[in-house]
Amino acid sequence: MKTLQRRTGIALWRQVADEIRQTVLPGLAANERLPAEAELAIRFGVNRHTVRSAIAALEKEGILRAEQGRGTFLNDRKRLRYPIGRRTRFSSGLEDQAQTRSGKLLSSETMPAPPHVATALSLAAGAPVIQLSTLSTADAVPISAATSWFDAGRFSQIAELYAETGSITVSLARLGVDDYTRKTTAVEARHASSEDLDLLALSPGAIVLLTRGIDIDSDGRPVLYGESRFTADRVELLIDNRAAETPA
Amino acid sequence: MKTLQRRTGIALWRQVADEIRQTVLPGLAANERLPAEAELAIRFGVNRHTVRSAIAALEKEGILRAEQGRGTFLNDRKRLRYPIGRRTRFSSGLEDQAQTRSGKLLSSETMPAPPHVATALSLAAGAPVIQLSTLSTADAVPISAATSWFDAGRFSQIAELYAETGSITVSLARLGVDDYTRKTTAVEARHASSEDLDLLALSPGAIVLLTRGIDIDSDGRPVLYGESRFTADRVELLIDNRAAETPA
DNA sequence: TATGGTTGTCTAGATAAATAGACAAATATG
C-alpha cells in the first residue's frame, strides 16, 4: 500500500494513525488484537518505528492499549450521538449515553453586537448583546465549547442564571421563555484552533464540528444565536427530521 | 503569540496556515491585503520562511494570491451551503450558488448487505443490495463523494439510470418512486482518507464532513441508505427546521 | 527618480521526523 504522502506538512506517523483509525479499527471488535507492528509497517510501507509513533498517539487518545509480549488492542469506546432538531437541548438526548452532564460558564461579556450576530438576532447593528462562553461536559469529558449571544435588553440576567443553573433552557425559563425552538443550524468542520485545543483537551490536528444556530421563541422572535464546537472524535451530530418535528 | 505547538506531527507551516485561515482571514474583506509576511512571522513567533510556506499552501488552495512588491491578498471565494432537510437533493438548493452541477457514477456493485446497511434499509442481513459510488461536482469542483445502497430486488436498474441521468431523484422517479424524504441524517467529521484525497482533490490533513442518511418513500419504506463525504473547506451543511418541513 | 515597503530567491546551519538494525523484556504455547 502506497497511499501515504510525504512532504505535505503532516508527519507520516500521523497519517498512519489516521489510516489505522479508518481502515484497521472498523474491522475489529472491542478488545480485539490489532495486526502486529511489523505487519502494519509492511502494509503501510513505512518503518516499524513510524507505526509505533502512530500507535503511541492513538494510545494517548485512549483508543488503543499496547501490552508488551501480547499485542495491541482496541479499547471499548463509543461516540456520543448529539441530537439536533427543532428542540435542541444539551442535557436531554444524552441521558442514556452519559451518567453526568454539566455546563460551566467560562466568561460573559456585554458588547455591541457584531454584524452577523445582529443579523441573526434581528437587532440593529451595534445593539448591546451579552456573550456567554460555556463548556459542556459529559462524564467529565469535554464535549463542546459554545459561544452564545443574547439581546442584552431582554435577557440582562442570563449570565448569572447560567452560572447558577448550568443550563440555557432553565435560565431562559426563569426569564419568561417557556419554550424555544431551533430555526436553522449550519454545520461546518475545521481543525481545532489553539483555544479549542485548550478548552476541549485535544491534540493539534484534531477536528471540531462547528454548529451555528438560531433559536426562536413561540412568537418567532430570535432568543439566542450560538456557535458550538464539538470534539469530532467523541461526538457525532444526529439530525432528526421525523414527524415529531412538526411545528406546534 | 505563542499558540503553536511543536513536535506534534503537524508541520509548523501547516499550523500557521490554519491560524491564518481562522484568525486573520475572517477580519478581511475580499481582495483586502494581509499583514506583511514579516509581521505575521512576529505575530506567530516563527520564521518568515515558515509563514511563506503557509501562504504558499493557501495560495495553492486558491484562497490567497501573493503579488511581488504589493502584498498578499484574500481571494473572493465563498463556501457552498448544502441544505439538509426532509427533502435533501443534490441539485436543488445549489442552483443559485453554482452554474453547473453534475453527478458521475464511479462504480456500481451488487453485494450482500453489510449489517449496518441491512438495518438501515430494513432488509434481512445479507440480502442483495446495489452499491453506487458517485461523485458530485459544482462548477467542475468536486463537492462530495457518496456511497449509496439500494434494495437490489426493488431497484435493479438504478445503476444504469444514474449513469444516464446523473441524478438519484430522476432515477428513482423512473423506478416509480415519485417522492422520497430524508428520515435521519448523522453528521461526523474526520480527516480525509487517501481515497477521499484522491476523489475530492484534497491535500493530506484535509477534513471531510461525513453524513449518513436514510431516505424513505411516502409509505415510510426505506429507499436508500447513503454515506456522503463533503469537502469541509468548500462546503457547509445547512440544517433547516422551518415550517416548510411539515410532512405533506 | 529616490525611497521605503513588500514579495521572491539563495545559502547555511540547527532541529525534528523517518529509516535501519540489533537486542531486551514480556507473553503464550507446545
Next chain:
DNA sequence: CATATTTGTCTATTTATCTAGACAACCATA
C-alpha cells in the same frame, strides 16, 4: 522449560522541516 511471537528500548544515519541572514525584484508614492 524451550521456542516463537510480540512490544519496548537503544544507537546510528538519512531526510525533511525550521531558523537565520542577506539581497534581488517589484511596487507605490512622495
